[in-house]
Amino acid sequence: MGDIRPEDLEKRQDGRNIDSRLGDLSGEGAQQRVKDTDEANPSRALLRTRPSVSGVNAEEPSYYGQPALKEPVWIWSIPLYFYVGGVAGAASVLGVAAEAVGGEGLRKLGYRCRWVGAVGDIVSSGLLIHDLGRPERLLNMLRVFRPTSPMSVGSWVMVGSGAMNSAAVLFASRRGWLGRVGDGAAVAAGLLGLPLAGYTAVLLANTAVPVWQATRKSLPLLFMSSAVASAGSLLELLPHSSHEAKVLHLFSTMGKVGELMTGVAVRHEASGLEVLERPLKQGVSGTLWKAARVCAAASLALGLWPRRTRWMKVAGALLGTAGAIATRFAMFHAGKASARDPQATFQPQREAMGAAEVTGHTHASDGKPFKFPLPVLRETPRRPERPEAASGAWEPEIPVP
Amino acid sequence: MGQKGFFTDTTLCIGCKACEVACKQWNQLPDDGFQLTGMSYDNTGHLGSSTWRHVAFVERPVPLPTQTVGLLDFSWLMASDVCKHCQRAGCLEACPTGAIIRTEFDTVYVQPDVCNGCGYCVAACPFGVVDRREDDGRAWKCTLCYDRLGEDMTPACAKACPTASIQFGDVDELRERAQRRVEQLHEKGLEQAYLYGADAENQPGTGGLNAFFLLVDKPEVYNLPPDPVVPTMKGREAWVSAGWGALGMAVVALGAVLLGREVVRG
Numbered sequence: 222m223g224d225i226r227p228e229d230l231e232k233r234q235d236g237r238n239i240d241s242r243l244g245d246l247s248g249e250g251a252q253q254r255v256k257d258t259d260e261a262n263p264s265r266a267l268l269r270t271r272p273s274v275s276g277v278n279a280e281e282p283s284y285y286g287q288p289a290l291k292e293p294v295w296i297w298s299i300p301l302y303f304y305v306g307g308v309a310g311a312a313s314v315l316g317v318a319a320e321a322v323g324g325e326g327l328r329k330l331g332y333r334c335r336w337v338g339a340v341g342d343i344v345s346s347g348l349l350i351h352d353l354g355r356p357e358r359l360l361n362m363l364r365v366f367r368p369t370s371p372m373s374v375g376s377w378v379m380v381g382s383g384a385m386n387s388a389a390v391l392f393a394s395r396r397g398w399l400g401r402v403g404d405g406a407a408v409a410a411g412l413l414g415l416p417l418a419g420y421t422a423v424l425l426a427n428t429a430v431p432v433w434q435a436t437r438k439s440l441p442l443l444f445m446s447s448a449v450a451s452a453g454s455l456l457e458l459l460p461h462s463s464h465e466a467k468v469l470h471l472f473s474t475m476g477k478v479g480e481l482m483t484g485v486a487v488r489h490e491a492s493g494l495e496v497l498e499r500p501l502k503q504g505v506s507g508t509l510w511k512a513a514r515v516c517a518a519a520s521l522a523l524g525l526w527p528r529r530t531r532w533m534k535v536a537g538a539l540l541g542t543a544g545a546i547a548t549r550f551a552m553f554h555a556g557k558a559s560a561r562d563p564q565a566t567f568q569p570q571r572e573a574m575g576a577a578e579v580t581g582h583t584h585a586s587d588g589k590p591f592k593f594p595l596p597v598l599r600e601t602p603r604r605p606e607r608p609e610a611a612s613g614a615w616e617p618e619i620p621v622p
Numbered sequence: 623m624g625q626k627g628f629f630t631d632t633t634l635c636i637g638c639k640a641c642e643v644a645c646k647q648w649n650q651l652p653d654d655g656f657q658l659t660g661m662s663y664d665n666t667g668h669l670g671s672s673t674w675r676h677v678a679f680v681e682r683p684v685p686l687p688t689q690t691v692g693l694l695d696f697s698w699l700m701a702s703d704v705c706k707h708c709q710r711a712g713c714l715e716a717c718p719t720g721a722i723i724r725t726e727f728d729t730v731y732v733q734p735d736v737c738n739g740c741g742y743c744v745a746a747c748p749f750g751v752v753d754r755r756e757d758d759g760r761a762w763k764c765t766l767c768y769d770r771l772g773e774d775m776t777p778a779c780a781k782a783c784p785t786a787s788i789q790f791g792d793v794d795e796l797r798e799r800a801q802r803r804v805e806q807l808h809e810k811g812l813e814q815a816y817l818y819g820a821d822a823e824n825q826p827g828t829g830g831l832n833a834f835f836l837l838v839d840k841p842e843v844y845n846l847p848p849d850p851v852v853p854t855m856k857g858r859e860a861w862v863s864a865g866w867g868a869l870g871m872a873v874v875a876l877g878a879v880l881l882g883r884e885v886v887r888g
Contacts, residue, residue, distance in 0.1 A: 236652030236672075248650030249765050252734055253672060255652045256757035277682050277699075277843050284678060284845035285661045287668060290750035294741040311871065318875035323883055354739015354759025358719075361738045365720035369854045371861075372742045373718035415868035423864050427857035428745040429712060434853060437860040445867035449874055468882030475874045560745070567842045575849030576827025579856055585848040586825045587841055588816045 281564055289566040290429055292557050295352055300553035302348040303421045304546045306379065307448030308455055309341025310418030313386060315452060315472055317411025320404070323468070330456075330465045331407070335389040337455065338410055342383035349379075371424040378416045385410035418448035425556060431566055432559035433552070435497045435574070439486035440552070446479030447545045450517070453477075454541030457534065470524065477521040477541060480548070484514060487552075494572060496565045500555035509551035516544030625728040626771060627832030628780065629796040631803060632701040632844070633688065633815065634787035637663060641675040641702050644782035648767065649674065668845065669703055671755035674764035675779050676703045678844055686838065687811040701835065701844045702788055704779070705730070705751045705764035706819060709829030710852040713763075716746035721761075728793070728832060729766040737761055748828070748850035766833075793832055797821065800836060807836075814838040818846060827851030 236258035239246060246252075276283045283289075316334025319327040350359045363380065367373040385406045392403025422444035426437035433440065453473020461469060491498045500506045523529070523537035559565045569575060573591040576582070584590055646653065651672045659665050662679035669676045678701045686697035711730045714722045721736035722743060732743075732752070739759040743752045752763040767777035775781075780790035789796060800817050807815040815838050817824060819831035827850050841848045 236654075237650055238653075239650065246650055248648060249767070249769055250649040250651035250672065250674075250762065253652060253755060253760075253762065254758040258652050258655050258672075277680050277839070278684070282840055282842045284680070284843065285664075287661075287845055288750065289842075289845055289847055291744045291747065291753050293745040294754045294756075295745075311875075314871055314875045315878070318872075318879045322876060323879045327879065327883065352741070354741065354754050354756075354761075355737070358736075358738035361719040361721070361736060362740070364736070365718075367715075367718060367720065369715040369857075370718045370742065371857065372716065372740060376718055415871055416864065418871065419864035419867045423857060423860040424742075426860035427716070427853045428742075429748040429750075429850075429853055430745055434856055437856055438863045441860055441864035442867045442870070445864070445871055449871060465882075468878050471882050472874065472878035475878065479870070479874070556745075560750075563842075563845070566847055570847055570849035573849075575847070576825070576851035576855065577849055579851065580826040582826050585841070586818050586846075586850070587837065587848060588824070591849070 283563040289563045290560045292560045298348040298351045300549040303549040306345045310414035311448040311452035313338040313410040313414030339386035375420040382413040419445040430556040436490045443483040449476030451545035454538040457538040500558040506554035513547035625793040627793040629789045631836045634785045635700040637700040640782040641779035644778040645675045648778035671753040671762040707832035712746040712852045713743035715854045716742045
């Protein structure tokens, strides 16, 4: 063999070992950009610590306890977007309501809501673009409209909402037809604000991640009521007049009540199986979930206190905001933990909570019937009786004092 | 054209990993580093953005009728896992950019020049196949050798498989062949043998897999879900719920304004 040239060594470091004199990169995966081959597979860190136990014989078998799903790759900016997008959506809705039925007295609140909506939409798109693997291709989101993809629907809703809120801000308090265009845009933004606040939960529910999929009926309600609570809290923190305070207080209180109630519903919907509920009880996500509940409850209590001082109002709004943010992060991390746990994928499917919930078939893909939770099986199984002498022999004698 | 796919007969797999190597070589995929996992001979882990075939190794303390070992109750399970190219593909239905398409061969293909790395397909795949390569920023998975199919060639893994454990062809024909193989194995006394995901009847949640498997133990043992479902099937309920939520939000907003306003007047 000839001498190894430095550029060949460089080629080798991309993990492909292709000698540029002999071959060129033109395969399907040749464009894959490589910085560190050792970290190509994100679960490597997990693999290194696993003992060699396959779990084939366990009652709930798995493949060496390896995750059956890929953990969602999203970063912190996604749950933060869930919060910001929710604020923008709910604020737009309140703005339209204030302008439509609030009369001249609430006109300014309506305009402020337009601003919150527009700024929220812009910040939201920034957060979403930040998470993209190829941020320069952000406009590809608008390449197609795909009703089966909540993310596609959501992208269009967000672009629409951003455009409408921006127009509403630009033409606010203009006279004549420009003003009417602004009002029309505000109405459109309000209508788009409804799906904007809720589609994010549908997006999570529409995944293979067990805890998100299992809570699909209550999660949209939680996110939407939390959006109301967080928009109300934010608007309470912004300067506002005394006659607006009553509207904002009512709005955020109803949101917080809804948030607390739907939180219970989410927890209940996940409680079908212990493995599904686990991420909401344990670990980072469990702690965040508890923190979110405490913040929301404290915020509600401060809001309902008979004689509220100024600091109580501010503290209540801050706690409401913290609770809403913590709720999103808790659900986000719960999903990550749920995807990492193979039993969270397998066990619900064995309990006929997989495809069978929709299609109603009775057999798993291995041709065997599901373990249906028949009433008979719910009884505690009777343990086989052991001979007294055999078990007694192993019991240590307890010294009598 | 027709429906193309794989039939992976795991009873024939000898764990040589020729499929893994052929896939890496043909597609010019980078390696995943060279670490030991401690999981039998499986040092690949699982499918990923740069790993489109993965051979699973299971050491079972259970005898298997067609495997003869010395004294111990022992049997090997080896299975070459791959993207299933589902009839109802979660990744495809989730992709917001249209980067994931169904090809003329009825396979599911990610267009690297369109994918913007949103990561939604990663969470939507019920098999945990597709993955985003962090330093590349895009989602990648098995293409069922789209470039080779266009030239009327067999995919690299099936071509390299020395025992015909991986068989490539028209899905209809593969299904018949697989059915015959199951019957043959049953006659030999391997009554555990069954087809995983061969058609919509067997796996309604995915509408059947274009790359299906012959297995001899529970799917979980091979890290396959027992009753996978394309998330979209359940997503409808979430949309309905969001609809009620929207109604609730509108009522709350109007209610807050109306009640708050009346107090101002009073």
